Amino acid sequence: MRTVEERLRDAATETREYAATHWPTPPTRMVTPAPRPRGWLVFATAFAAVLVVFTALPWLLGTGARDGASQPEPLTTPTTVAGPSTVGTVPDIECSASGAPVPPPVDGLPAPVAETRAAIIEAAQRCELDALIDLAGPGFITSFGGGEAENLRSWEEGGEGRLGTLLRVLAMSHAVVDDGQGGEIYVWPSAYAYPSWEEIPPEAMEELSSLYTDDELDLISQLGSYGGWRTGIDETGDWMYFVAGD
Amino acid sequence: MSGTFTNNQGVTTAKRGTTARVISFEVFYREQYRSLLSVAVALTMDRAAAEDLVQETFISAHRRWDRVSQYDNPKAWLRRVLMNRATSRRRRLGSEVRAVTKVGPPQPMGPDLSPETSEVWSEVGRLPRRQRQAVVLHYVAQLSMNEIADVMGCSSGAVKSHLHRAREALKGPLAAWKEEEA
Numbered sequence: 017m018r019t020v021e022e023r024l025r026d027a028a029t030e031t032r033e034y035a036a037t038h039w040p041t042p043p044t045r046m047v048t049p050a051p052r053p054r055g056w057l058v059f060a061t062a063f064a065a066v067l068v069v070f071t072a073l074p075w076l077l078g079t080g081a082r083d084g085a086s087q088p089e090p091l092t093t094p095t096t097v098a099g100p101s102t103v104g105t106v107p108d109i110e111c112s113a114s115g116a117p118v119p120p121p122v123d124g125l126p127a128p129v130a131e132t133r134a135a136i137i138e139a140a141q142r143c144e145l146d147a148l149i150d151l152a153g154p155g156f157i158t159s160f161g162g163g164e165a166e167n168l169r170s171w172e173e174g175g176e177g178r179l180g181t182l183l184r185v186l187a188m189s190h191a192v193v194d195d196g197q198g199g200e201i202y203v204w205p206s207a208y209a210y211p212s213w214e215e216i217p218p219e220a221m222e223e224l225s226s227l228y229t230d231d232e233l234d235l236i237s238q239l240g241s242y243g244g245w246r247t248g249i250d251e252t253g254d255w256m257y258f259v260a261g262d
Numbered sequence: 263m264s265g266t267f268t269n270n271q272g273v274t275t276a277k278r279g280t281t282a283r284v285i286s287f288e289v290f291y292r293e294q295y296r297s298l299l300s301v302a303v304a305l306t307m308d309r310a311a312a313e314d315l316v317q318e319t320f321i322s323a324h325r326r327w328d329r330v331s332q333y334d335n336p337k338a339w340l341r342r343v344l345m346n347r348a349t350s351r352r353r354r355l356g357s358e359v360r361a362v363t364k365v366g367p368p369q370p371m372g373p374d375l376s377p378e379t380s381e382v383w384s385e386v387g388r389l390p391r392r393q394r395q396a397v398v399l400h401y402v403a404q405l406s407m408n409e410i411a412d413v414m415g416c417s418s419g420a421v422k423s424h425l426h427r428a429r430e431a432l433k434g435p436l437a438a439w440k441e442e443e444a
Contacts, residue, residue, distance in 0.1 A: 020432045027375075027382035028304070028401035034375055035300035038313075127415035128342060135326075150325055198390065252391075253415070254346045 111143035112177025117226075119187035128253025129202045136247075136255060137186055140179040145169045148179070157257045168258075181227065181245050182258060188223040193248075200251045207242040216242060287327050291320055294337060297403055298344055303375075304383050304398045305348045315351065319344045338412040341403065345395050345413065352391075385435045389428050392416075396424035 018026075119137050122130065132151065139147040145168060152165035159167070171178050191209030195201045203209060207220045213236075216224075224233060228244060236244045247258040298319065302312035322343050323330050330336050375383075386397050392414065399410045400421075407418040414421065 017437065020429050020436050023378075023382055023436055024386075024397065024401045024429075024432075027379040028300075028404075030375060030379045031304050031383070031402055032296075032300045035296045035303060038296065038299060128346070129415075147325065150322060250349075252346045252349050253342065254349060 111145075111172055111179050112181070113140045113143055113179035113183050116141075116180040116183040117187050119183060122190065125190075125202065126251055126253075129249050129251060132249050132253040132255055133186060133202075137183065140182050143172075143179065145172060152255050156255055157259060159259055159261075178245070178258070182247060184227045185245050185247055185258075187226070189220060195250060201248040201256060202251070203246055203248045205242070205246060207244075208246045210241060212241050213237045213239075287324060287331070290323075290331070290336065294340060295320075298340065301341065301398055301403050302344060302348065304386065304402045305345075305394070306351065307380065307383050307387065309374075311351065315344060315347050318347055335409075335412060338409065341399065341405075341413045342415070349391060382436065385432055386428075388435075389431055393424045393428035393431065396421050397428045400425055 118141060119133075122133070125133065135151055136148065139145075139151060148168055149165040152168075156165050158165065168178065185204045188205035188207075190202050190204045191206040192200050193203050193209050205220065205223055207216045207224055210216045210220075221233075224242070224244070228236065232244075236242065243261055245258070245260045248256045250256055295316065298316050299312060302315045303309065306312045306315065319340060323336070323340055330339055333339050386394055389397065395414060396410060399405045399413060405413070407421050410421045411418040
């Protein structure tokens with residue numbers, strides 16, 4: 017009778033041989049993403065467009081200052097355009113994450129969790145919805161009704177963006193909770209890990225104040241435990257959810 | 263080069279001051295595809311699912327290739343993503359199977375492996391997740407202890423422990439199957 021070691025090795029050999037008969041299928045879905053517009057080019061285009069509108073508007077309205085007596089006010093930088101991109105620091109465009117604090121690195125996280133957290137932060141900071149949605153695992157939810165990662169985009173487009181909330185949540189302390197299947201989930205904020213509202217320590221409560229007003233916290237407290245925005249990454253680095261409510 | 267591959271996005275150079283290193287996504291894809299597929303087959307025992315997992319994993323790599331290509335070990339990153347996706351798939355399948363127990367679970371489209379090899383991976387699939395991953399990375403991907411530790415985000419000692427426990431756990435089921443066949 018062969019040993020377990022031998023059987024595993026034989027099975028592995030056969031599996032590798034099986035895979036070797038398969039030449040890579042054409043990566044048809046790997047379409048080259050459109051090149052990101054350069055910040056200065058976007059700025060120049062937007063500036064020119066705004067300049068044209070401001071110049072032409074008086075003429076179109078019949079109140080044009082053909083004599084040049086009325087000049088448009090100096091233009092400011094369009095709010096949707098920032099300066100040249102600096103990877104990981106300055107976003108090319110603005111979104112709900114603009115101005116949100118940058119969560120600092122956290123010591124002691126397993127490497128896969130730390131890597132996913134850092135990638136989420138970077139994508140959110142840069143308002144890169146595609147990259148952010150791509151980070152979400154297949155089972156990722158944004159609501160308990162089955163909300164998908166695409167909600168991150170629709171919220172932004174609907175003016176109720178949550179990327180800023182996501183960054184503020186990830187800036188808080190975290191806790192490790194059991195996933196009920198023998199695994200662990202790293203959850204931000206740590207307040208979520210306490211079974212009752214009363215057990216949340218002052219420092220964790222203080223963190224929540226960066227996200228909610230006192231009135232909002234009063235409302236959340238009526239749930240009995242923290243049920244506000246939270247996000248979880250499992251120990252393998254799989255981003256599992258970004259939800260609120262229960 | 264196929265039009266579906268990137269050009270300058272798939273090419274990068276190493277950090278300043280080090281020997282220039284050029285990594286093409288196309289080359290990376292072709293070098294790693296089969297190895298990754300064999301790992302996915304062992305983890306899923308479903309040819310279509312394995313191909314999908316591999317494809318999705320490469321799509322992830324492709325989207326952030328400018329960053330991934332500069333990692334110290336892009337191969338480890340690739341395998342970690344595959345493992346995560348395989349875990350997510352199992353979790354999702356578990357929910358789906360529970361939801362459709364009345365009509366029976368979906369039947370996977372098995373790869374053309376021998377019954378014995380299929381049985382080995384079925385048994386490996388019943389191991390705890392970390393043990394399962396260590397076994398597949400060690401035997402199928404033929405990674406060293408340190409490389410497996412890099413993929414799994416743990417120490418090489420922990421990898422050895424997972425492997426030891428996996429072999430112990432497999433002794434019974436694999437021996438029993440052999441006796442039945444004999």
